[in-house]
Amino acid sequence: MKVLVPVKRVLDYNVKARVKSDQSGVDLSNVKMSMNPFDEIAVEQAVRLQEAGTASETVVVSIGPAKAQETIRTALAMGIDRGIHVETDEDLEPLAVAKILKAVAEAEGPELVILGKQAIDNDHGATGGMFAALMDWPLGSAANSMEKEGDSFTVVKEVDGGLQTVKLELPAVVTTDLRLNEPRYASLPNIMKAKRKPIDAKTPADFGVDTAPRLKTLKVTEPAAREAGIKVEDVATLVDKLKNEAGVI
Template sequence: MKVLVPVKRVLDYNVKARVKPDQSGVDLANVKMSMNPFDEISVEQAVQMQEAGTATETVVVSIGPAKAQETIRTALAMGMDRGIHIQTDEDLEPLAVAKILKSVAESEEADFIILGKQAIDNDFGTTGGMLAALLDWPIGSAANSIEQDGDAINVVKEVDGGLQTVKLQMPAIVTTDLRLNEPRYASLPNIMKAKKKPIEAKTPDDFGVDTAPRLKTLKVTEPPKREAGIKVEDAAQLVDKLKNEAGVI
């Protein structure tokens, strides 16, 4: 089974996001970037599948600027076999990303695609579903457990009533949730080995995909600052303030 894992380079989750003075977007100048946390989980799952003998080859793909190669190298250091870098300086929308990934999946003859359920920079959370629709493959979304079942994959996800298990016939797509696994740290020897692993370079034009934006960002603003809390003497005073001052009850 060949496993394809798309990853995205995003603002590191430990860094406080700051808005540009003109409110055109988030300021990414001179800040730490890293792999999207949900994608780290996808990479870990693919490596575990390879270690278990389920996956015969694991391929990581990233769409982004030249520095996205660093993200690919991180995945290779975690254990992925090889990488594909589709270089573009545009911030592509989910549909364009899904169309490119469809072409990559077809050219690679992938059997299984696993990707994060969302990216923490824009929180669209739609790429996996769009890709499944374009490929006409079944999808298990927000998986917190994946188990091989012969020629199928059992995916467990959280729903309002508890847990839901779906059985996907291969080829299939799974999007990962935070509870699926705990990504490993890349060891120094593996980081050195990753520098020698191949990364294939391409551009969106190689796939003939229309990447023109369909959405327009009007402005980006920071959330309002949180107001200081107050202490109350008893429950009756709390109810009074919630009713008469906050107006929430």
């Protein structure tokens, strides 16, 4: 079974995002970038499937600028077999990404595609669902556990008030949540080995995909600073402020 893992290069989660002076977007110059945390979980899950003998080959694909190859190398160092880089400097919308992934999947022929449920830079959370719809494959979203049973996978996700279990017939798409696994750190020997693993270079034009944007960002602003809280003497004062000042009761 071949497993395809899409990954995205995003602003590192430890870095505070800064808005550009012209409010056109987030300033990504001279800041640390890394693999999207949810995609790290997807990579780890694919490697575990291969280590268990369930997957025969694992392939990582990233769509982004030239530096996205660093993200691919990280996945290769974690244990993925080979990489595909679809190079573009455009900030692609989820539908465009899903169309490119569809073209990649049709060329590669994976039986399972695992990707993060959302990217922490834009939080759209739409690519996995759009890709599954374009492929007409079943989708297990926000998985916190997945087990192979014969020719299918059982995926469990958290929902309001409990858990939801779905059974996916292959080929299928699974998006990962935080509790699915704990990604490993790439060791130095594996980082060196990753430099010798192949990365195929592509562009959106190679797949004939229309990546024209359908949305326009008007303005990006930082959230308003939170006002300092206050202490009240008793419950009566609290109720009075909530009713007459905050207007919430």
